[in-house]
Amino acid sequence: MAVRVQQENFDIGAEIAALTNSRTDIGAVVTFTGTVRGSAGGAPITTMTLEHYPGMTEAELGRVEAEALERWPLSGTLIVHRVGELNPGDNIVLVITASAHRHAAFEAAEFLMDYLKSRAPFWKKEARPDGAADWVDARETDTVALERWSK
Amino acid sequence: MTTLDHASPDTTSQTRTVTLRYFAWVREKVGTSEEAIEIPTNLETVAQLIDWLKQRGENYSAAFERAEVIRTALDQTHAGPQSSIADADEIAFFPPVTGG
Numbered sequence: 001m002a003v004r005v006q007q008e009n010f011d012i013g014a015e016i017a018a019l020t021n022s023r024t025d026i027g028a029v030v031t032f033t034g035t036v037r038g039s040a041g042g043a044p045i046t047t048m049t050l051e052h053y054p055g056m057t058e059a060e061l062g063r064v065e066a067e068a069l070e071r072w073p074l075s076g077t078l079i080v081h082r083v084g085e086l087n088p089g090d091n092i093v094l095v096i097t098a099s100a101h102r103h104a105a106f107e108a109a110e111f112l113m114d115y116l117k118s119r120a121p122f123w124k125k126e127a128r129p130d131g132a133a134d135w136v137d138a139r140e141t142d143t144v145a146l147e148r149w150s151k
Numbered sequence: 152m153t154t155l156d157h158a159s160p161d162t163t164s165q166t167r168t169v170t171l172r173y174f175a176w177v178r179e180k181v182g183t184s185e186e187a188i189e190i191p192t193n194l195e196t197v198a199q200l201i202d203w204l205k206q207r208g209e210n211y212s213a214a215f216e217r218a219e220v221i222r223t224a225l226d227q228t229h230a231g232p233q234s235s236i237a238d239a240d241e242i243a244f245f246p247p248v249t250g251g
Contacts, residue, residue: 020162034251050250050251051174051175052174053174053227053243053245055227055229055230056224056243058228059227059228060227064171066241069205073152081250093250093251105178107243108183113251116250116251117248117251118248119229119249120185120246120248120250121174121224121243121248122248122249122250122251123174123175123245123246123248123250124249124250125175131223135175135176135246136249137247137249138246138247138248138249139249142251
């Protein structure tokens, strides 16, 4: 059970290995990796810069993780989110869920991503080839995605 | 409870210091990421604080022009427009989040 916010890239295989290290109670591991798209609305982007709210980000990710642990029988979870300037193709976010059976791991991974996208204080700014940069607007579909988890 | 339609820093005697933090385009429009300011103790809610801030200058009125899209955190926990700011030491304003 861990959350990390970092500038540097992550190694998905190494993170899975660290989470499942010599454990025999885990039967399913699900990972989700979010990456930077090279275009936005059909126009190319050169970089994506992620700003966050140090302190609150970790606290909010911890609350999201605690909520998942309450809802599913998870053997382990990991959330890693990058900040700073990223390039198209770079990793942005990693979510790993481990459980005895696959359904809990699949569902919890989706839940963590839906909650993270609507609650964790990160903001994306996309730069275009002409040098201009725009803050990414929040998507209504992310709010809709969250609603299906309401108890 | 008194409604504060026209709260003004000039007509209020009691104040307290809070840390205000701004992120993303709210930060860019206000022109700073963080400031410690004196606010009147009779401001009760997030919405009242935003109305009060809008009177401080053009940068604030521009940042909070569309107050309905601004999100707020009180001591690093999500809050709403009607949340009480009475116990908050750190109040943050930002656009809807776009991580993940």
